[in-house]
Amino acid sequence: MEKLFGRKLLSDRKDSNSSISSGGYKITEDDIKKVNLYNKGVNKMSEEKFEDAVRCFDLSLRIDPYFVDSLIKKGYAHFHLNQFNIAISVFDQVLEIDINNPEVWNLKGLVFYKSKNYEKAIECCEKAIDINPNDSMGWYNYACYLTLDGRTSQGMEALKKSIELDISNAKKAVKDRDFLGARMEEDYKRIIEVVILESIRQGNDHLGKILWVTGLDRDEIQDATSRLANKGLLIKNVKKSFTGKDEQYELTQELISKIGMEKRSSSKPLESKKEVLFSSQQLKDISNILYESSESSERGDLNLLLQNIDKLLNPILHGTLILDNYFEEHRELRLFYSRLKEKGQEYLNSNKDEISRFMLEMEKKIKG
Numbered sequence: 001m002e003k004l005f006g007r008k009l010l011s012d013r014k015d016s017n018s019s020i021s022s023g024g025y026k027i028t029e030d031d032i033k034k035v036n037l038y039n040k041g042v043n044k045m046s047e048e049k050f051e052d053a054v055r056c057f058d059l060s061l062r063i064d065p066y067f068v069d070s071l072i073k074k075g076y077a078h079f080h081l082n083q084f085n086i087a088i089s090v091f092d093q094v095l096e097i098d099i100n101n102p103e104v105w106n107l108k109g110l111v112f113y114k115s116k117n118y119e120k121a122i123e124c125c126e127k128a129i130d131i132n133p134n135d136s137m138g139w140y141n142y143a144c145y146l147t148l149d150g151r152t153s154q155g156m157e158a159l160k161k162s163i164e165l166d167i168s169n170a171k172k173a174v175k176d177r178d179f180l181g182a183r184m185e186e187d188y189k190r191i192i193e194v195v196i197l198e199s200i201r202q203g204n205d206h207l208g209k210i211l212w213v214t215g216l217d218r219d220e221i222q223d224a225t226s227r228l229a230n231k232g233l234l235i236k237n238v239k240k241s242f243t244g245k246d247e248q249y250e251l252t253q254e255l256i257s258k259i260g261m262e263k264r265s266s267s268k269p270l271e272s273k274k275e276v277l278f279s280s281q282q283l284k285d286i287s288n289i290l291y292e293s294s295e296s297s298e299r300g301d302l303n304l305l306l307q308n309i310d311k312l313l314n315p316i317l318h319g320t321l322i323l324d325n326y327f328e329e330h331r332e333l334r335l336f337y338s339r340l341k342e343k344g345q346e347y348l349n350s351n352k353d354e355i356s357r358f359m360l361e362m363e364k365k366i367k368g
Helices: 029-046 050-063 068-080 084-097 102-114 118-131 136-148 152-165 168-175 177-182 186-201 207-214 218-230 253-259 280-299 302-313 319-325 327-343 345-367
Strands: 018-022 025-028 234-241 244-251
Touching (some): 050 068, 068 084, 068 102, 118 136, 136 152, 152 177, 177 186, 186 207, 186 218, 186 244, 207 218, 207 244, 207 327, 218 234, 218 244, 280 302, 280 345, 302 327, 319 327, 327 345
Antiparallel strands (some): 234 244
16 A cells, blocks of 8 residues: 555645645645544554444544545455445445555455455456556455356466466465365466475475475375476485374475575585484483473463473474474474463463373373
8 A cells, every 4th residue: 555645645635724745745734633543543453443443434534535545444444344335335435536446456356255246356356457467466366266256277377377476376375265176277286386396495395394384285295296206396205203204305406406495504415414313312301391391381380381392492402303303293382382472371271281281292202
């Protein structure tokens, strides 16, 4: 969205009670009031107090009925309140002021999407794309709506265009349930391959890590990596770990020369990278910390529990080794630590049994 004072508003009139000048435009006391109300409404939206936000935007619009920024946010607030007809009406008001506003066409399409009126949603997206053909999110939404409307081939073409404009949309697409109907399409499978290659390029070279960062399921990853291996784009290795067998992947040197590789912390080349394993002393230390974590959780000792989890996550101590060998458990430890830091004793009191049980199960797994 453009800055509020970066353009001339339709409400700027010769008879306004001007008192300030900025960039050649006159800013009145009413301008300041409406912007303050607008900002208050945005803050209410961030707090998910959408009815309060609507009241703020309405007060802002009493001062200037053509204040586009407030109209857009008001429509979006009504959308969050599931007041879809009102949201459409508000967005139509904006389009009467600025028919070539791609953001509003996209938002209007989103309302129709939530109402499951995919045909109307597609029409809105087409308007947005016509106005701004380089809007990756417009193409992404267009792909969703086409796929949901049963036009899967067209949807995949739109999705490819979206990914060409922004590679991050590939990762988003493989998690998006809107594309469930396209999962057997060859184009969609190629998008999964792109996501996996990009994940490996960034250093996520284990099956567990790819599961976490992409949201794909194990079968999809193994199917895609097998296809990529057959195409000569990656090498699959199966290695033994404490949790059993683990698949590890390497991009071929030919592919690396074309797309590059994210810099790794190790100065050694990819092919000489060795799996890091625990020493017997480290296993004993980690086991003791996990047991103490379980005990401190049962007692409701927040400070000691946080200290223990920090030892498990700290890369200088045990964090790196746990991440490499127990990726899923490392993720859970991070989540517990974040929630305990944020919500404190209240969260611990409500989840002490779950946390204690997790620590004991992880200790059992490490001991084998």
